[in-house]
Amino acid sequence: MSRIGLSTASVYPESSAHAFAYAAQVGYDAIEVMVGIDALSQQTSAITQLSEHHGIPVCAVHAPCLLFTQRVWGTEPWGKLERSAEMAAAVGARVVVVHPPFRWQKEYAAGFVDGIAALEESTGIAFAVENMYPWRASAKPRTRRSMEMYLPGWDPSEESYANMTIDLSHAALAASDPIEMAVRMGSRLRHVHLTDGSGSAKDEHLVPGRGIMKADAFLRHVADAGFDGEVVVEINTRKATTRELREKDLRESLEFAREHFVVRAR
Template sequence: MIALSTASVYPESSAHAFAYASSLGYDAVEVMVGIDALSQQTSAVKQLSDHHGLKVCAIHSPCLLFTQRVWGTDPWGKLERSAEMAHAVGADVVVVHPPFRWQRDYAAGFVNGIAALEESTGIAFAVENMYPWRASARRGVEVYVPGWDPSAENYANTTVDLSHAAIAGSPVVEMAQRLGARLRHVHLTDGSGSAKDEHLVPGRGAMDAAGFLRHLAGQGFDGHIVLEINTRRAGNREEREADLRESLEFAREHFVTSS
């Protein structure tokens, strides 16, 4: 299943993301719950899914810095609401980032709390790889607890994001090998290895996204592959659509299973 993240069309809305996904032939959509009001409303997401005949495969919980006040400020409450939305729209995954270091109480119980949420909701909470915050290519600050690399913890389900791995200097095939069957979800994108979270169109960076997809296909990966790219620099809708089309074609060209 090749899906489109609604974050890929920002600053356009979730409604536009569903329209792009439908017209270009994506299989599904991942909804990033953010400042877009539609993304916060379960009824609106369900209507968009039904209208376009597109499955919602995942909900990305509002755990970014700029979404700290979306759905309140209690991080566990955000995850519970994400699971509720996932159930209502038929998604089986909630994507979540590890806590920031200053979220001390949340961080202290995060690993066990995620496992408890999965048990109580039946939803896979796929913890995403992040990265040290870097002011330069050489200096980084650890801001995530218990850490930015989910393979170092006992999570049952995880997400690998290639742009985040580029910042961290972490080879994604090796990360996938460490995670094994715990790799449930992929944010397909790219990065050059700079200190910026670039979210390039796959193939335009240094992460060998094609080789990563071939590795996943060879291992029988049956989770979600979600295109999460940055199209904010697109000069118009035609350029944005071209990037979204190129990304989908890249995924389908390189993720080919023997079956």
Template structure:
């Protein structure tokens, strides 16, 4: 069994989607996840397809624009964003759309979200892998900072009936979740992994895997032993890198970490 190690285009921000393909190709990543965002190229399926063909890198997933700073990308109607994400995925040959649960102020969207996701999977043939999020809090010290539930029906998709799910290690770190236990709750519904790390603060750190406290190495070994056959995508934050060489080093370290620790045991 071979599981590809892909790079999320979000990992090179503030550089562009085009730069992400370049890094991934030069470093030896197997594929790409496209984060649809404020980079206009990321919103254009034809342009992304040309990058994929030029670099010989398939697109395995499209991350729908559902972050706070992408609220106006592809309009403001949330179902429309998901439909366009599925169209892009189909055009590029990607099997997965990654989506966050609704914010609690998106009341109408949230009310029909679980059933709506199931209906979209049937109508599009694309897997919508709902991502784990986290409670919001102002401080990294849980005892002095009250957590706020900002997602509906909730931040933990394993508690819902979604057919496909994404597990993000940085988000799990903020929530204080045991990533192996969460993976076990998701079971075969776990389709997509955002490989990263965190140290349990209130900030979404997206560290290079192995630099945090989530137990990323043990998590990958657990997935390998369970014969996980989904998608592993490196999604790290390199905004603090001051040079291209620094960014490249973090991306290389992440890829090497993934390949070293996701080792499927022989039968």
């Protein structure tokens, strides 16, 4: 049975410790650790202690591959992925979420598809490559002002990865239909970042249901298709001015997931 998890990124600028506390209080089943959001997220021992203290398992580790985490755990990308797998194994997670390389990481990008397969073979951990998006300055997708910033591409369904992640906010930025993407991925869809987007030029990570991505229909589709991976809420709550407002958004997202992601007996 798939669990509904909470990404530690969802409580930023509060820490990973706060994320575990929110997850326990609101009733989430698991945590995804975004490495690099705060110092605690980089320490396997700290994550283990938080998991044990709150009784919340870690379902995934998000490798530090964002622009602002480029120097977390060094600058060598394969070393960062190896450390992510080591953390995942130590805390009992089955998945490492990873973004495709940036275009300027040419050597890393050239061997990325085969390298991910080799890492999965050597570590026993699933590296679920996440869908990204063209970078653009306006709300109109794929205009002359959009830039393809990822290699071998921002859509992992076009490659031979064994495991993939769909993020609904990223799909909104790319003007992609997430259900069609899930169909292309088939059984290779291993992980879901539940969120939403309005179709603007920003990576919004809205509370699911507050955007245009029909997150309810997407959850029903993947449930009916037999998805047995993790559904992780990854929203932006930085505008929440109080803990109560942040908790409200986290609770609303969890209730949305449980209402629409229902795996029926076969």
